[in-house]
Amino acid sequence: MTRFVERHPAWSLIVIIAVAVVLWLIFAVWPPGLEDAIGRKRVFLNALFNGITLGGLYFLVASGFTLIFGLMRNVNLAHGSLYLFGGYVGYAISASTGSWILSFIVAFILTALVGVLLQVLVFRRMEGQDLRQTMVTIGLSIVFADLMLWACGGDFYQIQTPNWLIGPIDLPLITAVKSSGEPVYLRYPLVRLVIFLASVIIGIAMWLALNRTRIGMIIRAGVDDRDILAATGVRIQAVFVLVFALGAGLAGIAGVVGGTFQSLSPGEDIRFLLASLVVVIVGGMGSIPGAALGALIIGLAEQLGSVYIPTYAIVVTFLIMVLVLALRPQGLLARR
Amino acid sequence: MSVTHDTRIQIRSPASAAQRQAARSWPDLNNPAAWIVAIILLIMPLIANGFFLIEIFATTLMLGTIALSLMFLAGYGGMVSLMQLTIAGFAAYMVAVFGTSDNANISLGWPWWLAVPMALTLATIFGTLGGALAVRTEGIYTIMITLAIGAAFYYFTNQNWAIFNGHTGINNVATPHFWGVNWRADIPFYYVVLAVAALCYFAVDYISRAPFGLALQGVRDNPRRMAALGFNVNAHRVAAYAVASFIAGLAGVLQVWNYRQISPGSVSVGACIDILIIAIVGGITRPIGPYIGALVFVLLRTFALDFLVKIGLDGNRFRLLIGLGFLAIVFWSSDGVIGLWQRWRRSHRPQSDRPGGGRGHG
Numbered sequence: 013m014t015r016f017v018e019r020h021p022a023w024s025l026i027v028i029i030a031v032a033v034v035l036w037l038i039f040a041v042w043p044p045g046l047e048d049a050i051g052r053k054r055v056f057l058n059a060l061f062n063g064i065t066l067g068g069l070y071f072l073v074a075s076g077f078t079l080i081f082g083l084m085r086n087v088n089l090a091h092g093s094l095y096l097f098g099g100y101v102g103y104a105i106s107a108s109t110g111s112w113i114l115s116f117i118v119a120f121i122l123t124a125l126v127g128v129l130l131q132v133l134v135f136r137r138m139e140g141q142d143l144r145q146t147m148v149t150i151g152l153s154i155v156f157a158d159l160m161l162w163a164c165g166g167d168f169y170q171i172q173t174p175n176w177l178i179g180p181i182d183l184p185l186i187t188a189v190k191s192s193g194e195p196v197y198l199r200y201p202l203v204r205l206v207i208f209l210a211s212v213i214i215g216i217a218m219w220l221a222l223n224r225t226r227i228g229m230i231i232r233a234g235v236d237d238r239d240i241l242a243a244t245g246v247r248i249q250a251v252f253v254l255v256f257a258l259g260a261g262l263a264g265i266a267g268v269v270g271g272t273f274q275s276l277s278p279g280e281d282i283r284f285l286l287a288s289l290v291v292v293i294v295g296g297m298g299s300i301p302g303a304a305l306g307a308l309i310i311g312l313a314e315q316l317g318s319v320y321i322p323t324y325a326i327v328v329t330f331l332i333m334v335l336v337l338a339l340r341p342q343g344l345l346a347r348r
Numbered sequence: 349m350s351v352t353h354d355t356r357i358q359i360r361s362p363a364s365a366a367q368r369q370a371a372r373s374w375p376d377l378n379n380p381a382a383w384i385v386a387i388i389l390l391i392m393p394l395i396a397n398g399f400f401l402i403e404i405f406a407t408t409l410m411l412g413t414i415a416l417s418l419m420f421l422a423g424y425g426g427m428v429s430l431m432q433l434t435i436a437g438f439a440a441y442m443v444a445v446f447g448t449s450d451n452a453n454i455s456l457g458w459p460w461w462l463a464v465p466m467a468l469t470l471a472t473i474f475g476t477l478g479g480a481l482a483v484r485t486e487g488i489y490t491i492m493i494t495l496a497i498g499a500a501f502y503y504f505t506n507q508n509w510a511i512f513n514g515h516t517g518i519n520n521v522a523t524p525h526f527w528g529v530n531w532r533a534d535i536p537f538y539y540v541v542l543a544v545a546a547l548c549y550f551a552v553d554y555i556s557r558a559p560f561g562l563a564l565q566g567v568r569d570n571p572r573r574m575a576a577l578g579f580n581v582n583a584h585r586v587a588a589y590a591v592a593s594f595i596a597g598l599a600g601v602l603q604v605w606n607y608r609q610i611s612p613g614s615v616s617v618g619a620c621i622d623i624l625i626i627a628i629v630g631g632i633t634r635p636i637g638p639y640i641g642a643l644v645f646v647l648l649r650t651f652a653l654d655f656l657v658k659i660g661l662d663g664n665r666f667r668l669l670i671g672l673g674f675l676a677i678v679f680w681s682s683d684g685v686i687g688l689w690q691r692w693r694r695s696h697r698p699q700s701d702r703p704g705g706g707r708g709h710g
Binding site: 138142150159290292329 | 428479481484485488489491492493495496497499503504507508509510617618621625628665667668670671672674675678679701
């Protein structure tokens with residue numbers, strides 16, 4: 013941090029000013045002139061919170077994707093299918109048992125199992141041929157998409173939010189002041205906040221697991237140089253299976269999350285595959301903090317973009333990707 | 349570095365020895381099978397009626413040409429680009445925007461001989477810019493970036509109403525009439541498509557043996573050595589994207605004339621991936637591969653429904669069939685149908701007859 017400030021004083025100043033402006037926009041009561049210029053503060057705050065929570069969802073999907081890529085150099089283009097599969101499983105469980113928590117657990121276990129099967133039956137046979145692996149994942153995503161269309165049809169599904177999470181809560185953020193002088197607080201759906209909190213906790217847990225445990229150390233070593241790691245006697249195939257299961261399971265959890273605060277339908281798999289592609293390209297392939305940063309940027313860009321420049325929201329996302337590729341082709345937080 | 353190296357080995361053509369051998373002559377000229385195919389294609393309107401002529405053969409040639417542009421990039425340049433259909437779709441949109449259509453508030457109403465060169469130029473620029481972006485990374489990253497470009501274009505066309513008319517797209521695009529011929533009538537249109545496809549095929553065939561193509565293959569096999577020899581590696585790659593974009597743009601113009609409309613559905617991510625499937629199934633080591641792949645794909649797409657119903661399955665599972673077929677090809681033959689055919693021919697031929705020999709793998 014201090015080194016960054018020392019090396020790039022101008023950039024640091026810009027970043028600090030930007031952060032200060034954003035904080036002021038969030039906490040201050042907007043003067044009337046500003047509200048006339050860019051609209052109500054409530055709209056801005058809602059877009060901001062939607063962006064952050066969407067970023068949480070994107071992080072869940074993209075972290076598994078980036079983990080699998082980082083260790084196995086396997087661009088798993090069937091990752092979106094795993095997301096949708098997890099969502100459908102979660103819907104089936106929550107519809108039959110009524111338990112939201114249980115649907116997470118079952119979705120995680122089942123998608124992780126699919127991931128294990130994929131790794132053991134398919135990818136182990138073509139190790140080191142990453143282009144071929146990528147082709148296989150494309151084929152698999154087509155097959156999965158059609159099988160799921162067969163089983164679930166083209167309908168929209170939405171997972172029932174549990175009762176204790178329904179409804180908005182007041183956040184201690186003032187959106188406006190009434191003429192009587194009484195402040196109006198921001199009301200925001202509780203479930204989205206809980207989900208965002210959960211994704212932050214999952215992210216921190218993953219960071220701790222990767223940086224503070226023995227298995228995490230092995231995985232990081234594998235990301236750096238898997239041949240040497242295998243030569244030191246680590247059973248690398250077991251690590252591969254474990255990581256693939258974890259990555260797939262995270263996609264499954266993300267499917268339940270996405271099914272709760274958006275909806276599930278054919279085509280969502282491609283949408284989330286694209287989102288995770290862009291997120292990891294922006295953040296840096298194989299980097300968990302990169303996935304978090306990329307997810308936050310893309311989520312915010314998508315939501316703020318769809319509020320303030322509705323026609324070109326997708327272009328903003330794309331421009332961010334282009335900008336990152338032009339300035340830092342390896343991604344914002346990648347080491348190489 | 350190891351990532352990209354693996355990728356390149358995977359793509360490297362088993363036929364490269366044969367190509368080197370035949371580098372100075374047109375290899376098709378003394379192959380009787382090629383002549384038979386050419387003659388059949390030329391007299392096709394005598395054999396096939398309108399449905400087969402347009403829905404099967406012209407569609408095959410158009411899809412094959414788009415896949416040919418991918419084959420050119422992947423086979424000779426080692427860059428698997430998933431945005432070739434997007435470039436074709438962009439050219440198609442541009443024909444609709446600059447030409448005449450029902451959406452008078454969007455279309456500028458230019459005559460076709462102005463609109464088409466404009467569309468091709470813009471499509472080439474679009475593809476070259478995308479390529480310039482994609483060559484900043486290598487190997488599997490290219491797949492991801494081009495897929496992201498394709499998907500972004502799809503969502504953009506869905507959202508943009510000013511130019512692309514949102515999800516309804518642009519309808520009733522005018523097709524050329526001149527010299528007293530309606531060029532969208534079945535038989536003239538078939539010949540137009542055939543001519544463009546043949547032109548692209550021979551152009552790719554020629555480029556692959558021209559100095560530029562040989563340098564490109566050198567870049568594919570060993571970019572470091574080529575850079576050390578004084579070749580500008582990235583310039584060759586971007587130039588390859590420009591060539592491929594032009595080819596894809598040509599096919600896109602034909603497509604919009606064929607369907608007379610263009611909508612985001614035609615540039616969806618699934619359609620982009622279909623092009624990859626076509627190229628891989630056909631084989632990406634030779635220009636003929638994409639056309640074979642396209643024929644297989646179009647035949648499956650057209651007749652899988654009837655076939656599946658006939659053997660008692662749900663006719664809607666066509667994509668499942670395509671996906672499984674693609675998986676099978678990827679699993680058992682890295683070189684698509686061509687690879688299978690070559691392997692079969694080699695196993696049914698006496699040892700002494702083998703040309704060249706020394707084919708390491710395939």
